[in-house]
Amino acid sequence: MTDTAAALRDLDAALAAVVDAQLRDGDVGGLGARDLLSVMDAAASIVRRAEALLIEAVGEVDARSDQRDLSVRMTTEVGCRSVKELVQRTTRFSSRRAGEFVTAGRGIRRTTALATGERLPAVFPALREAVIDGAVGVDGVVAVAGPLASLPVGRDAIIAADEELAAAARGDGADGMPPLAADDLRAQSLVWAAYLDQDGPEPRDERAMRKRGLTLGVCRDGLVPVRGALLPETAGQLQRIFDSVNNPKLEGPAGPRFTEHNGDADPDARCDTRTRPQKQHDALATALTVAAASGQLPTIGGAAPTLVVSAREADVANGVGTAHVQGIDEPVSIAVARQIACTGGVQRVRLGANGRIIAITVNDWVFTHVQRRAIVLRDGECVIPGCHVPAAWCEIHHVIEAARGGPTHTDNGVLLCWFHHRTIDTGGWKVRMKNGVPEILGPVWWDPGQRWRPATKSPVRRRDLVEAAHPG
Known part of the structure; x- marks a missing residue:
């Protein structure tokens, strides 16, 4: 063990x-406010x-x-792909x-010139000193390196931005502000990036094409964060999908109602209490379901891009336990599995005590195209009052x-939008x-x-109801 590693073990x-x-024996809850902050x-x-040493090691x-x-x-020597x-x-x-530490290492690690062996300065030398002094952590380095590292500008411009941002991180900036948190440091870095590269060497459309992207984060608390930047025409198309699925007009037993209400109105009179972001999420879920079922997308392994949800049969029958969505680590509720099973086929896999697959059976509970057309003719759109999601965007609910023995028959299927399903x-x-x-x-x-209403x-x-109410 090296002296450095030994010293770190002692500190640990x-x-x-x-x-x-x-x-174990103390009580953080008993600390006063000043002590807690200390x-x-x-x-x-x-x-x-500790991050400073780790960034340097990762950079090496x-x-x-x-x-x-x-x-x-080195990655090959230890059997890693990257x-x-x-x-x-x-x-x-x-x-x-892990990716943040790689990015930070590339930003503040000093390199060696191959020809002369001379130690070269880091991409962000002032930020490197701030890291060594403990003023900035890995998130602060990434906040600066992300916007500035790939700018097509001269070295002097990068150094100027580096020095000012490092000073701001220490609390020594010209504006007299206290040390900046990583989010504030990123905001200032973006300002510098816009200032240094106002036009850039590429036309605007080409830059947008290069920077477009969409990523799915890690599932936490049952939600997967989405980050990215859409091209204007893509965002416009998505907004049109949102507008087509979400309709603010709602109906009740006494006539039309609207989600918008003034301060004097009873908020409980609203039929749909979802927020706008929630409605847009549900509209996206609807669009993805329709796209996957369209038959127009490329196949995966010879099959359509099908959402696969797995659960134990006993849990589904009892309505308890958890299910698992393929490609997502965090488990979901049994209600999700039941909804998916309601609109798709179910494959039962029987396993032996040692985990061997003993038997496979498939129940196809999908309504046929002929049945769907008949149900659409009868229901028109999502059958929930006030919801106007068109039939083409709806799922058929058993x-x-x-x-539980319900047949895949028109007498047992109704149109429901993704949200109401x-x-x-x-x-x-x-x-x-x-x-x-x-x-x-x-x-x-x-x-x-509390009346059941057709x-x-x-x-x-x-039309039949109107003619029945007003014969002749």
Whole structure:
């Protein structure tokens, strides 16, 4: 073990003793406000200094892995495909955090000239000094390196930005502001980037094409963050999809209602309580479902891009437990599995005690195109009052679940949009079939009389009702 590693092990042991004493026998909740903030400040300082060493080490690993000859790359020596994977295995960091250390290492590590052996300055030398002094951590380095590292400008311009941003990170900036947090540092870096590269060497459209992107983050608390930048025409098309699916007009037993209301109106009178971002999420979910079912997308392994949700059969039957979506690590509720099963086929896989696959059976619960056209003729659109998602964008819901013996028959299928299908068991709306016609029971706040009402959204059905009410 090197002297550096040994010294760090000693520090780790000392820190472990402090942590153990405080968290096992101490009481952080009993600290006063000033002491609590002091603990946070001291712990953060230790983290930043540890990150400084880790950034430098990752930068060295990155340099030793950047070799033309694969056999001499450090990543190859230790059996990893990339520097990021090596960092993940060594540190147990997430992929995203490992990538941040790689980015930071490239920004502040000093390199060596191959011809002369001379030590060259880092891309951001002032920021490097701030990292060594413990003023900036890995997130601060990434906040600067992200916007500035690839700018097509001269070295002097980068150095000027580096010096000012490092001073701001220390709290020594010309504006007299206290030390900047990473988000504020990124905001200033973006200002510098715009100032240094006002026009850029590429036309605007070409730059937009180069910078476009969309990424899915790591699932946390049942949600996957989405980040990226859309081209204007892509954003415009997506907005049109949002507008076509989301309709603010709502209907109740006493006539039309609207989601917008003034301060004097009773908010419980609203039929749809979703926020605009929630509605846009649901519209995107609807569009993705329609696109996947269109048959126009490329296949994966010879099959359409099908959403695969797995769960234990007993959990689905009992409505408890969890399910798993292919490609997403975090488990989802059984309600998700039941919704997917309602609109698709179910493949039962029977496993032996040793995990061997013993039997495979497939139940195809998908309504045929002929059945769907008939249900569309009858229902018109999503059968929930006030929802005007068109039939082409709706799913067909088994009123009696197929898993519980409900038939895939027009007398047991109704049109529901993605949102109302997803929440049919929890949203307060109930659907039943009576003589082959869907009937709706709304929540108490929507219909205090609690009457089952036939769904009459089909233009043909509405015309029949008008003529029945006004014969001749």
